[in-house]
Amino acid sequence: ASRGPQHRPTGPIAGLGRTALSFDGNDDYAVIRSFVGLPTKTMTAAAWICVTHHKSYNRVLSHKWVGNGWNLFTDGSGVARFGIGQDNSDFAASKIIFRNRWHYVAGTYDGEFIRIYVDGVAGSRTELKNAAIDGDGYLSIGGAEWDPFRGLLDDVRLWNYARSAEEIRYDMVQQPFGNEDGLVGYWKFDEGRGYRVNDFSRMQNHAELGTGKRMPKWVQSQAQVHIPCTSPGMPISIVLDGILDGSAHNLRQPMAYLTSLPRNGVLHQHIMGEEQTPVLQPIEQVPNEIRHPSRRVLYTPSSQNASMPYCDTFEYRVHDGKFTSRQAAVVMVDVVEHPDMCATREISVKSCWGERTQASIAKPLLSPPKVSIIVPMYNQGHLLGETLESVVNQTYTDWEAVVVNDGSTDTSRDVARTLVERYVTRGYRMRVLDKVNGGLADARNAGIRAAQGEFIFPLDADDLVLPEFLEQAMRTLASDNSTNLVIADLKGFGAWEYSWKLPEYDALDLRYTNMFHCSALYHRSLWAAVPGGYPPTTLFGYEDWAFWIFAEELAGIRPRYIKEQQFLYRIRADSMHQSLLQHQEYSLASVRMLHPTLYPVELLISSHEKFLAAIDKVQQLVKEKGAKFPQSAMVHLMAGLVSEGQGSSRHDGHASGFYWDDALASYEQAAELAQFTDWQARWRLWVLQQRVG
Structure with missing residues (x-):
């Protein structure tokens, strides 16, 4: 978290560099035993989180939960959730997160709907009218013995009303001051040592840390809790704050030195001139130690870059003359056309939001991709962005994605083209294929006909896949040349939860029970062996099951399984699958x-x-x-x-x-x-x- 004065500073503080708490997932905890001012009707719970291991319940911030409590947590499939317990029934909305990456997660309840936001983007909402929320007792940070959190937490906030989507986007780039109306808890995690986390809100609900083996560890934070913003020709002052680590020998204020320079701007620092008068000196090379006693530099964005908004970055480390910080801190600066736009920064892949949330740019390859990801879409543009985000976050990178617009009648075609163009400019191999409406099977076939990959991975436009799936699947295929299909277990999310642990394969049983879901990675020869590919004539669904039966009959399926829930199937009350069940x-x-x-x-x-x-x-x-x-x-x-x-x-x-x-x-x-x-x-x-x- 960033350390700074409680009043509005004349210049922003660097967005990271002090401390966070690392929880071991066993029994570490921070707790406020008698919380004053717990929300009872509406609320927002938010935190910066970095999950290092997905588990069934990773509690971030919670109050009782069962009964009439609530819980902000993540689950074993990498889904962020916010639940309110009413008579032991959980009402939760969800959106995916990824391991070993900092996310800003916020759950809100406005008296009518529960919502969850990850990095400012809303997930599904769940209706729950006029819930009576318990207002007495303790507040747990990190879960303790009840579903302990495994990962890092920083900058935790609690409000007694539902923050709007615009406010949550603002919270993601700007820390509270502590005196805001409705803010009933704000823990910066900047102490760096000791057994207490101070509450900087007016309520002063300080948290006690566990002792001995149950104490979470103080570590340097990489959470971008504050992202400065400016416009061309408008210099801003930035403080390069930080500590070396969380150990006791290292408590005095360290010095900062730059390890990289901005891509599109210029840095200056104050030095003493010949007559002991301060002068501004441009910083033109690194490493370069910052001599200002408060570690302050002046950043001026370039006026030559016409493509705005954009995100400028540079890095620094801190040292005390003997020890140096283990990680470089990355400073991000949003540059917008006009200063007034800083207060209402929109989510954009060109902004620092895009820089922070997206995976590394895929390097262009001249050879055909190994895997073709086929994404059929019909009027699902509002969900496509989340699906493509799960695609670009794959740790395996030798893939292409073909989005097949199956004659959408709303704005989905334009949404798809905009999303794909953005990813293409970042080096990803994606394209949109438009066709007359023919249904899901026909759309898959059209995408596969246009695909170049040796392996096919169908992924519907409202579903998600966890980051490691393609890498694990391709490694499995490489280990056994006879395998022609790899599939992972299924986790349902959305309107309700569902899980499917896939059964052991039996070719005869396949005729009478569907043994695979639609999103398996398989060799293209399976599809080529079936005349026409996926049968487009099945009613209400089951086109994938009919295809698997044909593939077994004509080519033979030799599957291998990933016994993890790496495929996330979105359940909607109005989905095609629900019509199938009826x-x-x-x-x-x-x-x-x-x-x-x-x-x-x-x-x-x-x-x-x-x-x-x-x-x-x-x-x-x-x-x-x-x-x-x-x-x-x-x-x-x-x-x-x-x-x-x-x-x-x-x-x-x-x-x-x-x-x-x-x-x-x-x-x-x-x-x-x-x-x-x-x-x-x-x-x-x-x-x-x-x-x-």
């Missing part, structure tokens, strides 16, 4: 009818009967599939079954004949288009001809 009998029937040689005849006839009694929604969907895929034998078979069923339900012979004529025509077309081994259309045609005479 109409699963039709989905199953549409899958089985694609494989007439694999299933017993009785099961296939039972599948036909589902369509003979199809509900209105299924009838409409079959009609839409027929318009999109007129060369598919299966859509004509389903259309024939629907028409035959409609004719059978009519008591008027003329009306029945009208529908049966349609059914006969559909069966004839299906029989003409079907493979020789697919007997279904020919048999249905014969049965109906016998019936009508």
Whole structure:
């Protein structure tokens, strides 16, 4: 955290350099035993966190939780959550974070919705009206024996009202002064030693640290708790603050020296001239010790850089003549067009937010990528940014991403193009492919046809993948040449939680139970072996299951598993998967009818009967599939079954004949288009001809 006066300074303090607390994940803690002023109706809990190990519950800041308490925490899948316990039922919103990286996490409750923000970006919200929050007792920082936190914490804040999205973005780049209305707890973690963390809010709720083995360790902080801001031609004064480490021998104020210079600006420092008068001297080389007693430098942004906003950076270390800090501190400065824009800095990949939150730029490669990530999208632009962020944060870098816009009817196409253009300028291989709407399977196929990679990784536009997945998967493939598919366990998040520990693979069982989710990394030869790729004619979903059955039948699947929940599946009340669950009998029937040689005849006839009694929604969907895929034998078979069923339900012979004529025509077309081994259309045609005479 940054150390500075409580009044508004004339110049900003460097954004990091003093101390944070490191919690071991076992029993370290900081606690306020009798907190004065706990929120009871609305609130915001926020902190700078650096998770070093994902575990089921990493408590950051909490009060009881079960009952009527609350908890700001992260879980084993790298998801940040804010929960309010009502009658032991948890209401939480979520968004992904990454290990070994500093994030600003804030959870809010406004009396109607719970929200979570990570680095100023909102995750999903959860409705919870008029919750009564317990206002008595202790406040825990780091969890103690209750789900102890593993990682580093810095600059923890607690407010008795829900901060707005704009305020949270401001909090991310500017520390509070401590006297703000509604601020009931503010722990800077700047002490660097001792057994107490001071509360700089008006409430003075100081925290006690554990003792002995239960005491968290004082360490140097790299959290960017304050990012100075200026505009071209407007110099600002910056203090280079810091300590060497958290040990007792090292408490006196150290000296600072620069280890790198700004990319787009100039630094000056005050020195004493010949007549003992202060003069400004430009700093033109490093290392360069700062002679000002308060370690202050003057930064002036370049007026030549027309591309704004931009983030300028430079680094420094501190020393006391004997010891030097273990890490260089990185100073970030936002440069905007006009000084007034500093108070309302927007989230932008060009700003220091982008510099801080994004992974290193991928170096361009001339050879084709090893992995192609296929991201089909239909009206999901509001979720695409989070998905692509999980892609660019992969530790494995030899990939391309193809975003397939499947005829979106909202602004998703423009959102996708804007996001992809930003990533392309940073060196990532991404592109957007536009197509007429054909459904999820058709979009995946279009993306794979355009892909260049040897391996395919489908990732839907609302799902996420943890940073290590591709690296672990490619390492697994390299260790066994016979493997052609690698998949990780699934963790559901969003509207509710769900987990899927994948079963041991059995090729025969695959016919009757889906053994893989959609986001497996597999060799392109599996897709090439299946004529047409993913079948676009399944109803309400299961196109991936139908594809896996074909791939096993025609090529053989040889899977390996990553027994970690590295695939994050977003659960939404209005999602395609929820529609599948409501109409699963039709989905199953549409899958089985694609494989007439694999299933017993009785099961296939039972599948036909589902369509003979199809509900209105299924009838409409079959009609839409027929318009999109007129060369598919299966859509004509389903259309024939629907028409035959409609004719059978009519008591008027003329009306029945009208529908049966349609059914006969559909069966004839299906029989003409079907493979020789697919007997279904020919048999249905014969049965109906016998019936009508």
